[in-house]
Structure formats: C-alpha cells, structure tokens
Amino acid sequence: MHCIITTAINSPHSAFEFGSALAEQLGTKFVVRKGKSLETIKTEYNVDVIILITQKGLTAHTPAGDLFFHLSMADLRIKNLINGKHDHMIAAMDLQPGMSLLDCTLGLGSDAIVASYFTGCNGNVVGLEGSPVIALITAEGLKNFATETDDLCQALRRITVINTDYLNYLKALPDHSFDVVYFDPMFRRPVDSSSHIKPLRFLADNRPLTPEAVREALRVAKHRVVVKETRGSQVFAELGINKTIGGKYSSIQYGVVDVGSETWSD
Ligand SMILES: C[S@@+](CC[C@H](N)C(=O)[O-])C[C@H]1O[C@@H](n2cnc3c(N)ncnc32)[C@H](O)[C@@H]1O
Structure with a gap:
C-alpha cells in the first residue's frame, strides 16, 4: 500500500507544517494540494491511499472508503x-x-x-x-x-x-x-x-x-x-x-x- 498526505483545499499554512511533520513520522510524502482533485493526486503520485488533513481531523481515503476517527460505541x-x-x-x-x-x-x-x-x-x-x-x-x-x-x-x-x-x-x-x-x-x-x-x-x-x-x-x-x-x-x-x-x-x-x-x- 502506497500513501501520501495532503490537505483540504484552501487550508491555512499551519496545515502544511502539520502535514510535513506527519509525513516525516509516517515515512511518506507531504503533497501541497494546489486545488487538485484527490483522484488527480492519486494518479500523479501512484498511490492508493491519501491521508487528508481537514479542520475536523485526519481522513484516510482508501479504495474501500473513508476512514476517520470516531467514538463508535x-x-x-x-x-x-x-x-x-x-x-x-x-x-x-x-x-x-x-x-x-x-x-x-x-x-x-x-x-x-x-x-x-x-x-x-x-x-x-x-x-x-x-x-x-x-x-x-x-x-x-x-x-x-x-x-x-x-x-x-x-x-x-x-x-x-x-x-x-x-x-x-x-x-x-x-x-x-x-x-x-x-x-x-x-x-x-x-x-x-x-x-x-x-x-x-x-x-x-x-x-x-x-x-x-x-x-x-x-x-x-x-x-x-x-x-x-x-x-x-x-x-x-x-x-x-x-x-x-x-x-x-x-x-x-x-x-x-x-x-x-x-x-x-x-
Ligand atoms: C477489529 S480491529 C480492533 C478494533 C478495536 N478493538 C476497537 O474497539 O476499535 C483489529 C485491529 O488490530 C490490528 N492488528 C491486527 N493484527 C495486528 C498485529 N499483529 N499487531 C498490531 N495490530 C494488529 C488491525 O490492523 C486492526 O486495526
């Protein structure tokens, strides 16, 4: 499984720093979004998983759907x-x-x-x-x-x-x-x-x-x-x-x- 980290569109600059730190921790790349769609980024970087930094937290976009933290039961x-x-x-x-x-x-x-x-x-x-x-x-x-x-x-x-x-x-x-x-x-x-x-x-x-x-x-x-x-x-x-x-x-x-x-x- 290959993955990269990027931000939601129009994220503040602080999200870039956070993303770079997470990418280093995960041993992967942080990609600046530049208004691109997630599908475009997936193709460009040949990855199947994108970790997206949003205001609500992290979401992993996978071919099987989105995974994000929640309290469940x-x-x-x-x-x-x-x-x-x-x-x-x-x-x-x-x-x-x-x-x-x-x-x-x-x-x-x-x-x-x-x-x-x-x-x-x-x-x-x-x-x-x-x-x-x-x-x-x-x-x-x-x-x-x-x-x-x-x-x-x-x-x-x-x-x-x-x-x-x-x-x-x-x-x-x-x-x-x-x-x-x-x-x-x-x-x-x-x-x-x-x-x-x-x-x-x-x-x-x-x-x-x-x-x-x-x-x-x-x-x-x-x-x-x-x-x-x-x-x-x-x-x-x-x-x-x-x-x-x-x-x-x-x-x-x-x-x-x-x-x-x-x-x-x-
Ligand atoms: C069914 S889920 C656990 C759900 C959890 N009990 C909860 O309440 O959210 C099983 C998790 O164990 C992890 N896992 C399976 N084998 C593992 C291993 N050998 N070492 C560490 N984690 C493992 C899986 O990646 C998966 O995230």
Missing part, C-alpha cells in the same frame, strides 16, 4: 457504565480502577477508550496497532477529538498509541508487565461488509491470532488474557480457550484465559 458503552449497566468486555477482563491494560489490536480505539474510562486516572492503557495509517488516525483522534465531557476527554488523552506488531512487542516485554492483555483480531470478520469496516479492513493487519501470541500474552499478563471473537467461532477451540463470557443474545463473545490457569494449553 464507546460513548454509549460509557454512558451505560455510568448508569450502572454491565459491560461484557469489562467483566471478561475483570478490570478494576487503577489496572493496566495492553490492547494489542487498537484499531480506532473504541474498546481501549471504554477501558481507559473505567480504569481511571490511576490506570494505564497502552494500544498497539500494526497499520501505520490506522495508528496515525487513532493517535491523532485520541489527542484532539472534542468530547461532550471532561472525563471522557481525559480517558481518550490517557491512551498511549504505539505503531507496532503485537507479537514483536509482546516478546520484548518483561513477565507480568500488564494486568490484562487483550486481542480483538480482524480475522473473524471476512463476511462483515458494513461500510465502516471496509476501509478498516483495507488498511488493517488481517492475520489471525496465533497460539504463540496467546502464550506470550500469558507471560506478559499478571491477571488474564482476553480474546474477542464471534459467538460459536472455531478460533476459541483452535487457541485452546475454553472459558467464554458474553451476553446471552450477543454475537460477540470474550475468551478468557487466567494467568497460571491449568486449562490453557496450545
């Missing part, structure tokens, strides 16, 4: 938590205020935001994302997105984003570095063609989770490793995970492996 899930309702992910992680979470598959950060809100200002949420473009869009969104409340804003701002492959990162971490390690891989969603998933899938690392990664995660976790999957998925059995948590009518289930558990073997 995080907003509603946090409102539910405030109202004392149950969140299956929080329950599966057995997360408590002040805990640390390594989210190995950050994506646009919706799950990480809920976890960051719940763990609070004494907690620590680190998100790993293998796609440089997704990592950039999420990092900028978490840094700048305007939220309704200050608590939600702080939850976004507290998350650390690292553009890396989770297996390499896990292998380099000491034992028991995080309370919980979490995976929400793309792999299970080949049939999900909803419009917001398409550009994510185009940019994402679509490889499946392996027993090796779960083994590393169990070494790095102090408390548990959690894997999000579709209900009835073979992946739980393939990974040797036999404890799952999820709503009775939910299409999603969370596989749970406790550290030191005798039940997990790959």
Whole structure:
C-alpha cells in the first residue's frame, strides 16, 4: 500500500507544517494540494491511499472508503457504565480502577477508550496497532477529538498509541508487565461488509491470532488474557480457550484465559 498526505483545499499554512511533520513520522510524502482533485493526486503520485488533513481531523481515503476517527460505541458503552449497566468486555477482563491494560489490536480505539474510562486516572492503557495509517488516525483522534465531557476527554488523552506488531512487542516485554492483555483480531470478520469496516479492513493487519501470541500474552499478563471473537467461532477451540463470557443474545463473545490457569494449553 502506497500513501501520501495532503490537505483540504484552501487550508491555512499551519496545515502544511502539520502535514510535513506527519509525513516525516509516517515515512511518506507531504503533497501541497494546489486545488487538485484527490483522484488527480492519486494518479500523479501512484498511490492508493491519501491521508487528508481537514479542520475536523485526519481522513484516510482508501479504495474501500473513508476512514476517520470516531467514538463508535464507546460513548454509549460509557454512558451505560455510568448508569450502572454491565459491560461484557469489562467483566471478561475483570478490570478494576487503577489496572493496566495492553490492547494489542487498537484499531480506532473504541474498546481501549471504554477501558481507559473505567480504569481511571490511576490506570494505564497502552494500544498497539500494526497499520501505520490506522495508528496515525487513532493517535491523532485520541489527542484532539472534542468530547461532550471532561472525563471522557481525559480517558481518550490517557491512551498511549504505539505503531507496532503485537507479537514483536509482546516478546520484548518483561513477565507480568500488564494486568490484562487483550486481542480483538480482524480475522473473524471476512463476511462483515458494513461500510465502516471496509476501509478498516483495507488498511488493517488481517492475520489471525496465533497460539504463540496467546502464550506470550500469558507471560506478559499478571491477571488474564482476553480474546474477542464471534459467538460459536472455531478460533476459541483452535487457541485452546475454553472459558467464554458474553451476553446471552450477543454475537460477540470474550475468551478468557487466567494467568497460571491449568486449562490453557496450545
Ligand atoms: C477489529 S480491529 C480492533 C478494533 C478495536 N478493538 C476497537 O474497539 O476499535 C483489529 C485491529 O488490530 C490490528 N492488528 C491486527 N493484527 C495486528 C498485529 N499483529 N499487531 C498490531 N495490530 C494488529 C488491525 O490492523 C486492526 O486495526
């Protein structure tokens, strides 16, 4: 995948400086727009992805549609938590205020935001994302997105984003570095063609989770490793995970492996 960064038409000069800095960070080119259409720029520079700097933030134009940062269900899930309702992910992680979470598959950060809100200002949420473009869009969104409340804003701002492959990162971490390690891989969603998933899938690392990664995660976790999957998925059995948590009518289930558990073997 080839990509460049440009601005919306008629952007202020400050957007040029910002664009150049982002391009350097991403190891790509910043292109001055000069009133050209995005299609013209794509052809001229032979790229399939353009990251556009707009007043509202960054948008990645991909052949599969536009990807930009948004809260997705995080907003509603946090409102539910405030109202004392149950969140299956929080329950599966057995997360408590002040805990640390390594989210190995950050994506646009919706799950990480809920976890960051719940763990609070004494907690620590680190998100790993293998796609440089997704990592950039999420990092900028978490840094700048305007939220309704200050608590939600702080939850976004507290998350650390690292553009890396989770297996390499896990292998380099000491034992028991995080309370919980979490995976929400793309792999299970080949049939999900909803419009917001398409550009994510185009940019994402679509490889499946392996027993090796779960083994590393169990070494790095102090408390548990959690894997999000579709209900009835073979992946739980393939990974040797036999404890799952999820709503009775939910299409999603969370596989749970406790550290030191005798039940997990790959
Ligand atoms: C289904 S999305 C995660 C969605 C996220 N839980 C949320 O709430 O927005 C999976 C993400 O994990 C990333 N990913 C997949 N394999 C990875 C790997 N080996 N290292 C780092 N990130 C990876 C993909 O690029 C994708 O962005």
